[in-house]
Amino acid sequence: MTMMLETEPTKLPLHEEHLQKGARMGDFGGWLVPLFYSSIMEEHTAVRTKAGIFDISHMGEFLLEGPGALDYLEKNLPRRITPVRLGQAIYMPLVNDQGGMVDDIIVYRMAEQKFLIIVNAGNIEKDFDWFNARVTPGVTLTNLSDEMGLLALQGPLSQTILLECFGAFYKDLRRFHYKDFEGGVIARTGYTGEDGYEIMVPKHKLKQIWDVLFLVGAKHGLLPIGFGARDTLRLEAAMPLYGHELSDELTPLEADLEWAIDLTKENFPGSAVLKKQKETGILKKRVGFEMTERGIPRQGFEIQKEGKTIGAVTSGSFIPTTGKNIGMAYVTAAEAKTGNAIDVMVRGKPVKAVLVSLPFYKRKG
Amino acid sequence: MDFPENLRYTKTHEWIAVQGTKAKVGVTEYAQKEISDVVFVELPKMGQVVQQAKMAAVVESVKAAFDIYAPVSGKITNANKALESNPALINQSPYAEGWIFELELSSPAELGTLMTAAQYHEAVQQAPKH
Numbered sequence: 001m002t003m004m005l006e007t008e009p010t011k012l013p014l015h016e017e018h019l020q021k022g023a024r025m026g027d028f029g030g031w032l033v034p035l036f037y038s039s040i041m042e043e044h045t046a047v048r049t050k051a052g053i054f055d056i057s058h059m060g061e062f063l064l065e066g067p068g069a070l071d072y073l074e075k076n077l078p079r080r081i082t083p084v085r086l087g088q089a090i091y092m093p094l095v096n097d098q099g100g101m102v103d104d105i106i107v108y109r110m111a112e113q114k115f116l117i118i119v120n121a122g123n124i125e126k127d128f129d130w131f132n133a134r135v136t137p138g139v140t141l142t143n144l145s146d147e148m149g150l151l152a153l154q155g156p157l158s159q160t161i162l163l164e165c166f167g168a169f170y171k172d173l174r175r176f177h178y179k180d181f182e183g184g185v186i187a188r189t190g191y192t193g194e195d196g197y198e199i200m201v202p203k204h205k206l207k208q209i210w211d212v213l214f215l216v217g218a219k220h221g222l223l224p225i226g227f228g229a230r231d232t233l234r235l236e237a238a239m240p241l242y243g244h245e246l247s248d249e250l251t252p253l254e255a256d257l258e259w260a261i262d263l264t265k266e267n268f269p270g271s272a273v274l275k276k277q278k279e280t281g282i283l284k285k286r287v288g289f290e291m292t293e294r295g296i297p298r299q300g301f302e303i304q305k306e307g308k309t310i311g312a313v314t315s316g317s318f319i320p321t322t323g324k325n326i327g328m329a330y331v332t333a334a335e336a337k338t339g340n341a342i343d344v345m346v347r348g349k350p351v352k353a354v355l356v357s358l359p360f361y362k363r364k365g
Numbered sequence: 366m367d368f369p370e371n372l373r374y375t376k377t378h379e380w381i382a383v384q385g386t387k388a389k390v391g392v393t394e395y396a397q398k399e400i401s402d403v404v405f406v407e408l409p410k411m412g413q414v415v416q417q418a419k420m421a422a423v424v425e426s427v428k429a430a431f432d433i434y435a436p437v438s439g440k441i442t443n444a445n446k447a448l449e450s451n452p453a454l455i456n457q458s459p460y461a462e463g464w465i466f467e468l469e470l471s472s473p474a475e476l477g478t479l480m481t482a483a484q485y486h487e488a489v490q491q492a493p494k495h
Contacts, residue, residue: 024401040427041402228428294449296405296425318404318427325405347407347423 012057013149013203017210021224028227029122029243031058036226043229044320047192048361051155052225053213056198057206060124060145062131065114068138073107073115076134078252078261078268084109089176089187092260093252094119094127099273100248101255103127104240106189108178116185118150118200120242148184149206153213154196154225154233156363161217162186162197173197182209191230193237193361232317238288238328238359244299244314245286245328253277254330256286256358284311285336288358290326295344295351297327302345310335313344319360326360327353366394366489369460373436373476374485377418380460381436383476390436391464392424392455395489400426403455408444409466415439417475422465424455437475439468 009032012018018025023034034055036043046052064073073081079092086109094102103123108116119127124145131141153162162170170186173179178187184201201209214222231241240246240255251274252261263275291297297316302309316327331342338357343350372380378396382389397403405425415421415435422433422444444466448454455463470476480488 035428036401039402041404044427232427294405295407296430298430318425320427 010058012055013206014055014057014210017207018055018224023224023226026227028058031121033058034224034226036228037224040226040228040232041320043223043225044232046221046223047155047194047225047229047233048321049156050221050223051153051157051161051196051217052223052229053210053217054152054154054225054230055149055206055210056152056230057149057203058121059150060119060121060127060143061148061150061200062117062119062128063114063142063144064117064131064139065111066138066140067113068136069113069115072134072136072139076131076268077107078265078271078274080262080265081107081109081115086111087177087179089178089189091176093246093255093257094130095252095261095268095270095274096130096248097269097273098249099251099270099277101242101246101250101252102130102248103242104246104257104260108185108187123242147202148200149203151199151206151209151213152190152192152196153199154190154192154194156195157220157222158194158196161213161220161222164216165212170197191237191239192233193239193359194233194363229320231315232319235315235317235326235328236319236321236359236361240286240328241315250330251277251282254282254284254286282333284330285333286314286328287311287331287336287355288326288328288360289342289344289353290324290356290360291344291351291353292341293352295346296325297329297344297346297353303329303331304343304345304350305335305340310342316344322360324360326356328358331355366398366486367460368393368395368482368486368489370482372460372482373479374482374488375418375434375436375479376488377434379434379436381476381479382464383470386473387442387467387469388437388439389464389467390421390433391459392433393485393489394459395492396431397456397459397463400424400429400431400455402426403452406448406452406455406465408446408448409441411441411444413441414471415441415468417472417478424452424465433465435468436479437468437470437472439471441466442469443467
């Protein structure tokens with residue numbers, strides 16, 4: 001058996017707490033993160049049936065403010081920001097001039113002319129440069145990534161736990177809305193396909209909040225969740241991940257993210273390319289598939305149809321709650337039909353699979 | 366951790382139990398802990414010829430695939446089919462029900478290159494800690 005190589009990644013602010021909870025740490029894009037505490041199987045199940053806490057403090061946060069902030073975002077983002085109300089957040093891909101995806105982000109409206117932008121950890125520098133290069137007078141951009149920490153509380157019992165911890169003030173928080181909390185925010189967002197919250201606070205307050213959540217959550221079966229289960233949960237919910245389903249070369253239309261951009265909006269970066277692609281049609285598309293023979297799909301595995309290559313796997317895994325082996329992939333638009341029988345090339349051998357509609361998992365209610 | 370005295374071990378964390386001209390192979394207690402939950406096993410085919418230190422099987426956790434190497438060269442005479450329906454046997458019983466394959470040794474002298482339990486124990490203690 002071969003082991004993975006050890007490197008020297010950055011530690012999370014709650015590194016010691018993760019070790020205390022028995023975490024197996026590992027590298028994730030230059031960060032030393034908990035891969036799992038008990039097991040991916042147990043943690044995936046806990047989030048689907050009870051609740052779990054994720055430390056996602058590796059994520060990046062930018063503050064964009066000033067009298068020109070709204071105009072700036074309207075000019076540079078692929079969705080309309082003016083209708084986003086105070087206390088509301090919105091998801092979208094960040095699009096480059098060629099129509100490719102720089103990243104996917106969430107924009108929070110903090111005030112009329114003040115916005116918080118959450119970006120992927122591995123893209124902090126690239127995204128900051130992207131925003132910074134477009135800054136105009138009257139716009140101030142600040143990178144808060146080193147100051148803020150982020151916890152996610154996810155699962156059907158997350159509301160019960162959150163209200164017990166922090167009070168009824170957060171009771172009527174709607175999906176993709178947030179309220180102020182301890183110098184940061186509590187938002188009803190997540191990356192698991194379950195109900196849940198993301199709690200952003202200054203780093204020095206993280207431990208206190210982590211402790212309170214466990215103190216209250218223990219009796220509800222709350223578990224700490226590592227990055228292993230974070231990946232299987234988001235895969236099952238068919239949420240794309242930069243570096244897998246999203247890249248600087250792939251467009252939001254190919255990624256099946258047309259719902260997260262606004263093609264009626266004029267002149268955002270890449271808008272002309274995307275409008276043209278919408279007219280002429282895409283050549284490849286993000287799809288989901290389920291293995292019908294034994295084998296686990298992994299990123300990079302080729303996809304064939306009758307011996308011809310039609311695409312490649314971008315994410316794949318065994319799913320603990322269902323026992324199924326599933327994946328997401330890009331295949332030619334002509335073959336991107338639900339029910340289409342395909343072969344996934346697992347270590348050089350074709351293993352049968354079938355295209356299924358996304359998401360693989362949708363919570364009830 | 367438990368490393369039975371009667372087995373021989375590889376640097377890549379396989380064990381081998383020799384009985385006459387045949388031997389059973391599996392992964393060690395240390396390896397099953399490192400892999401974590403085993404969810405899939407790809408077994409070698411009957412009659413397949415394997416070379417020492419070359420891939421003979423694949424064990425997968427939720428997140429990753431691990432190649433399992435043949436501790437010695439030989440021809441596959443049996444494989445643990447029970448692992449196909451219950452791969453977790455590797456975690457639950459790495460030295461007994463979790464065995465992976467059996468082979469007929471073609472170069473028994475290769476056994477001399479493997480580690481004893483004491484040597485393996487020492488090697489594992491020097492491995493990087495998480």
